[in-house]
Amino acid sequence: MGDSRYAITGRTDVDGLGDAMRPFTFRYKDPRFEPRSEPNGAPYAGTMAQSLEEHPLGAQIVKDTPEGKKLEGAPLMSALAAMAGRHHDRLNDHEEVLGQHSALHEETQNRLKAMEQVIAKMKGRR
DSSP: OOOTTOOOOOOOOOHHHHHHOOEEEEOOSSGGGSSSSSOOOOOEEEEOHHHHHTSTTHHHHEEEETTEEEEOHHHHHHHHHHHHHHHHHHHHHHHHHHHHHHHHHHHHHHHHHHHHHHHHHHHHHO
């Protein structure tokens, strides 16, 4: 399972990374800097490198260039994959809690029905 190129140093907390990825719509001031083969001055949707730079993983994701700050593709994809894994873990946790609440709800409904039957029998004895 290991890869000799790196050592796992522990689990990372990527929860705050999503907060740093505030979405924006923007245009490049100079279309030459657009990340496409044929720049056209159209708006882009994305996040700002300056926002990600604030996160502890920002140093790996953001690169200073002569043209300004840019996002590094591979480290960004790695961080996004970690976020997806963390979201999956959280979803599983929420589903487990939801299952527990559903079981409690069913148990409460069954007890309520039993109590209603007892009350109905008691009323019938009067």
